[in-house]
Amino acid sequence: MAKLINGKEVSAQVKARVAAETEELKKKGIVPGLAVILVGDDPASQVYVRNKKRACEEVGFLSEEYRLAADVTQDELLSLIESLNARSDISGILVQLPLPKHLDEKAVLNVISPLKDVDAFQPVNVGRIMIGDYHFLPCTPAGVMELLKSADVDLCGKRAVVIGRSNIVGKPMAMLLMHENATVTICHSRTKDLPSVCREADVLVAAIGKAKFVTADFVKPGAAVIDVGMNRDENGKLCGDVDFDSVEPVAGCITPVPGGVGPMTIAMLMQNTLMAAKIQNGMIK
Numbered sequence: 114m115a116k117l118i119n120g121k122e123v124s125a126q127v128k129a130r131v132a133a134e135t136e137e138l139k140k141k142g143i144v145p146g147l148a149v150i151l152v153g154d155d156p157a158s159q160v161y162v163r164n165k166k167r168a169c170e171e172v173g174f175l176s177e178e179y180r181l182a183a184d185v186t187q188d189e190l191l192s193l194i195e196s197l198n199a200r201s202d203i204s205g206i207l208v209q210l211p212l213p214k215h216l217d218e219k220a221v222l223n224v225i226s227p228l229k230d231v232d233a234f235q236p237v238n239v240g241r242i243m244i245g246d247y248h249f250l251p252c253t254p255a256g257v258m259e260l261l262k263s264a265d266v267d268l269c270g271k272r273a274v275v276i277g278r279s280n281i282v283g284k285p286m287a288m289l290l291m292h293e294n295a296t297v298t299i300c301h302s303r304t305k306d307l308p309s310v311c312r313e314a315d316v317l318v319a320a321i322g323k324a325k326f327v328t329a330d331f332v333k334p335g336a337a338v339i340d341v342g343m344n345r346d347e348n349g350k351l352c353g354d355v356d357f358d359s360v361e362p363v364a365g366c367i368t369p370v371p372g373g374v375g376p377m378t379i380a381m382l383m384q385n386t387l388m389a390a391k392i393q394n395g396m397i398k
């Protein structure tokens with residue numbers, strides 16, 4: 114039976130570390146602040162934004178929430194971000210994704226100050242990750258790395274396969290695994306004989322957005338299996354990209370959904386916001 118990697122536990126540890134550091138910063142008169150912008154009324158996004166606010170309260174940050182109508186114009190959204198860029202009490206700015214179709218996501222992310230870009234989606238920060246000289250990492254891949262560390266998964270010289278090539282998860286995930294000296298393959302919808310490529314992996318990260326797509330025949334016995342997916346099954350129940358019941362007897366360790374990568378995304382956002390506050394107060398160059 115695989116060892117279960119508990120994202121709730123590890124995320125609580127990360128948030129406790131952030132809370133302790135925040136208490137120290139407050140003694141110096143510095144209060145980290147996060148502004149979250151939500152456009153429209155997507156129910157899942159509303160839950161995530163609410164949870165981000167709750168996490169800010171838990172670690173002692175100031176938090177502001179901006180709920181904009183689904184038909185907000187590009188110009189209105191850009192001017193809100195520009196006004197937040199200029200505020201010294203706001204350390205981090207996050208635009209909840211996905212955005213409604215009429216908004217240009219790239220242009221929106223581009224206008225966030227790289228120093229306040231706690232999602233690490235702004236092109237300057239994406240480039241810094243490429244060259245391994247970064248302050249911020251995208252929250253989900255950073256959370257995966259933290260989970261692998263918590264499970265003592267050694268990456269050096271190991272084969273890692275990432276299924277999914279999104280800008281938010283797949284591509285940065287591959288980069289972070291490579292920075293830790295894994296040999297990385299990125300797979301996607303056009304990959305030929307996907308199960309056999311995945312069976313080469315000592316570490317398999319599933320980020321495809323298809324419910325229970327990864328079955329036991331994708332998994333090398335003893336592999337670490339990380340499930341980034343967040344889907345609903347045929348009964349409306351939350352499930353990942355990994356068919357947990359079939360994979361769990363084969364894997365060495367595995368993350369569940371819920372309670373795996375998801376909670377880490379928000380914990381790493383708190384870590385990035387703390388980092389942003391330190392940068393803006395000249396504590397980190």
Ligand SMILES: Nc1nc2c(c(=O)[nH]1)N[C@@H](CN(C=O)c1ccc(C(=O)N[C@@H](CCC(=O)O)C(=O)O)cc1)CN2
Pocket residue numbers: 160161207208209210211232252253343351370371372373374375376377378379
């Ligand atoms: N600007 C961003 N937008 C989005 C991001 C992001 O990192 N930045 N990631 C996802 C959504 N997301 C955070 O925003 C997120 C998704 C899931 C969870 C989570 O804790 N999931 C729980 C289950 C929650 C439930 O019951 O519905 C779990 O896995 O245990 C946190 C954050 C897309 N957008």
